[in-house]
Amino acid sequence: MPKTFTVEDDFNDSRLDKWFKLKIINLPHSLIEKIIRKNKIKVNKKKTKSSYRLQTGDLVEIYDISKFKPTDKKKIIKYLPKKREISSYDDYIIEDNENFIVINKPIGIPVQSGTKSFKNIIDILKNTKYFKNSKPFIVHRLDKETSGVLIIAKNRKFAQLFTSLFRIRKIHKTYLALVHGKVNKSIKVMKDDLIYYDNNKKILQKAISNLKVIKSNAGYSFLELNPITGRKHQLRKQLLNIGNPIVGDNKYFLNNRKKIKNLMLHAYKIKFMINNVQYNFKAKYNDIFEDFLKKNI
Numbered sequence: 001m002p003k004t005f006t007v008e009d010d011f012n013d014s015r016l017d018k019w020f021k022l023k024i025i026n027l028p029h030s031l032i033e034k035i036i037r038k039n040k041i042k043v044n045k046k047k048t049k050s051s052y053r054l055q056t057g058d059l060v061e062i063y064d065i066s067k068f069k070p071t072d073k074k075k076i077i078k079y080l081p082k083k084r085e086i087s088s089y090d091d092y093i094i095e096d097n098e099n100f101i102v103i104n105k106p107i108g109i110p111v112q113s114g115t116k117s118f119k120n121i122i123d124i125l126k127n128t129k130y131f132k133n134s135k136p137f138i139v140h141r142l143d144k145e146t147s148g149v150l151i152i153a154k155n156r157k158f159a160q161l162f163t164s165l166f167r168i169r170k171i172h173k174t175y176l177a178l179v180h181g182k183v184n185k186s187i188k189v190m191k192d193d194l195i196y197y198d199n200n201k202k203i204l205q206k207a208i209s210n211l212k213v214i215k216s217n218a219g220y221s222f223l224e225l226n227p228i229t230g231r232k233h234q235l236r237k238q239l240l241n242i243g244n245p246i247v248g249d250n251k252y253f254l255n256n257r258k259k260i261k262n263l264m265l266h267a268y269k270i271k272f273m274i275n276n277v278q279y280n281f282k283a284k285y286n287d288i289f290e291d292f293l294k295k296n297i
Helices: 016-023 029-037 083-092 121-126 156-167 234-241 287-296
Strands: 003-006 041-043 059-062 093-096 100-105 147-153 172-180 189-198 201-216 220-227 265-274 277-282
Touching: 016 029, 016 041, 083 093, 083 100, 083 121, 093 277, 100 121, 121 147, 147 156, 156 265, 172 234, 172 287, 189 234, 201 234, 220 234
Parallel strands: 147 265
Antiparallel strands: 003 059, 041 059, 093 100, 100 147, 172 220, 172 265, 189 201, 201 220, 265 277
């Protein structure tokens, strides 16, 4: 007799293989495919594919898989914030409701841990009162040195919803940037084929951003930017391409620029609609950004 499972609301629209890894046993994808081909996993009494999107209430039947052993997961060391650090995040909260929070992300801290970083936003938020009865889900990212509006979902349903909205470009973001040099006011849109590499394979990705010059002088410009596409480091690369790299960018820069410690790029506003309700959130830029703006433009 097979073991039966009913798909919970949290896994609505999740792929069958991902659900299987999380809820049943962590096996290599190729092995899960083999098990499905042998008809050992059925959904609603039917044979299906690993890519099938589960729906709330679906009945999953799993036949004998006892001979399989789970793949060892790499032990992840989590960052344990101090109490003072946890309480300090009250100052960054813009919105808090049952499905998501919006924060004004501080500079110098990544959204999640990585090979070069340990301290991170997600591990701190896990320990705050905002996620007492839930856990944080990443739905988009900001670079470590970028500040501003960041959405974190509180449940899988809204994480999937936000991911879908980002994918179909229904979430609109506005950035503020301080850049080197006087930007030509005739530039309203930046269109580029940005170069990325995947396993030494060169990939071109189209990038589009709207640009508006708020203030400028011979040394610097203050810009408002609206990325239409969502490529990695999109704004930083595009601004370098027009000869006006972001102040403080030590990755995408011109050799004659004055070296500044902090990246002057801020996610200022974000807006989207859910169930015919319009959401608009705004994050004030930090004192470092404001001080540079006042002194130089």
